[in-house]
Amino acid sequence: xxxxxxxxxxxxxxxxxxxxxxxxxxxxxxxxxxxxxxxxxxxxxxxxxxxxxxxxxxxxxxxxxxxxxxxxxxxxxxxxxxxxxxxxxxxxxxxxxxxxxxxxxxxxxx
Amino acid sequence: xxxxxxxxxxxxxxxxxxxxxxxxxxxxxxxxxxxxxxxxxxxxxxxxxxxxxxxxxxxxxxxxxxxxxxxxxxxxxxxxxxxxxxxxxxxxxxxxxxxxxxxxxxxxxxxxxx
Numbered sequence: 001x002x003x004x005x006x007x008x009x010x011x012x013x014x015x016x017x018x019x020x021x022x023x024x025x026x027x028x029x030x031x032x033x034x035x036x037x038x039x040x041x042x043x044x045x046x047x048x049x050x051x052x053x054x055x056x057x058x059x060x061x062x063x064x065x066x067x068x069x070x071x072x073x074x075x076x077x078x079x080x081x082x083x084x085x086x087x088x089x090x091x092x093x094x095x096x097x098x099x100x101x102x103x104x105x106x107x108x109x110x
Numbered sequence: 111x112x113x114x115x116x117x118x119x120x121x122x123x124x125x126x127x128x129x130x131x132x133x134x135x136x137x138x139x140x141x142x143x144x145x146x147x148x149x150x151x152x153x154x155x156x157x158x159x160x161x162x163x164x165x166x167x168x169x170x171x172x173x174x175x176x177x178x179x180x181x182x183x184x185x186x187x188x189x190x191x192x193x194x195x196x197x198x199x200x201x202x203x204x205x206x207x208x209x210x211x212x213x214x215x216x217x218x219x220x221x222x223x224x
Contacts, residue, residue, distance in 0.1 A: 033213070042202060042215040043153070087152055096141045096206045098213060103152040 002026045004090060004101035011107045012078050020073045020086050020104045028093030034062050034073045035087045037103075043087055046073070075106075083108045112137055112205050114216035122222045123193055130189045131219045133203035138183035141206035144176070147218070148199045159186040159203075193223045 004024045012018040024032070031050035035043035049055055049064035049071060061074040075082055085105045089098040113136040123129050133142065142159040157178055158166040165178035180186045190197050200218045207214060 035215075042217050045212070045214070048212075089153075096213065097143065097155055097158065098153075098204075099155065100153040 002090070002092075002099045004088060004099060006086075006088060006101045006104045008102065009105045009107070011109060012075075014078055014080060014108055014110050016078050017074065017076050018078060018106065020075070020088075020106065022071045022073070022088035022101050024069050024071070024088075024090050024101070026090050026092065026099060029066065029090060030093045030095070031091040032062075032064055032071050033089045033091065033098065034060075034071075035089065037085045037087060039084075046086075078108050080108050080110065082106065111212070112139060112207050112214050114203060114205060114214060116201075116203060116216040116219050118219060119217065120220040120222075122224060124224060125194055127193055128189055128191045129193065129221060130187050131201055131203075131221075133186045133188070133216055135184045135205050139205040139207070140183070142180060142186050143204045143213075144178060144186070144188045145202045145204060145215075146199045147202065153202065156188070156201075159188075190221065193221075195223045197221065198223045 006022050033048050034046040036046050037043040047062035049062050054063045059076045064071045085103045087103045088101040115134045117132045144156040145153040147153045155168050156171045159178050159180040161180045175191055177189045200220050202218045203216045204213050
């Protein structure tokens with residue numbers, strides 16, 4: 001079976017840094033996505049990692065370790081608008097199918 | 111990136127009825143998927159909509175309950191049949207873009223079954 005775990009909820013303060021972890025055990029692996037989803041809206045693409053290491057994109061960075069089955073999303077200089085759910089999703093080998101993690105609901109406080 | 115629209119955006123339906131959800135993309139795409147997101151939950155893949163052939167369903171989802179059509183490379187429908195309150199969810203279609211593993215989501219259809 002497929003297993004992708006994230007913390008259910010996290011809180012942080014405006015201006016701070018937060019790291020959202022994702023661990024996975026899947027039958028195959030062809031990359032990992034991070035999506036942001038505001039309440040009542042569709043998920044929007046944040047990042048895609050297929051090789052080990054850190055990918056930086058503005059205030060958001062994503063890290064992948066394939067040997068450890070581990071990824072994290074790092075959000076810097078948090079803003080109130082970053083309050084949302086963050087979903088990691090694994091792409092299975094030889095498909096474009098996404099298997100989603102449980103999602104992490106982040107609340108940013110002033 | 112692809113622009114995806116879904117109809118209806120939301121609906122309230124009675125138990126035992128069926129609802130067909132449409133997904134329209136502004137460009138031809140090879141891969142289209144249907145997902146379900148139950149209240150407070152993450153997304154679960156229902157099926158891959160295959161153009162010109164039967165959809166490929168994930169474990170726990172069957173064609174009789176969720177028939178899918180994909181008549182061309184820009185359009186797909188998902189029907190939720192013989193609905194029960196447990197089918198109350200957001201249903202989203204997604205497509206794979208031209209870039210490596212780019213995947214975009216439609217705005218979703220919020221279904222409430224009473």
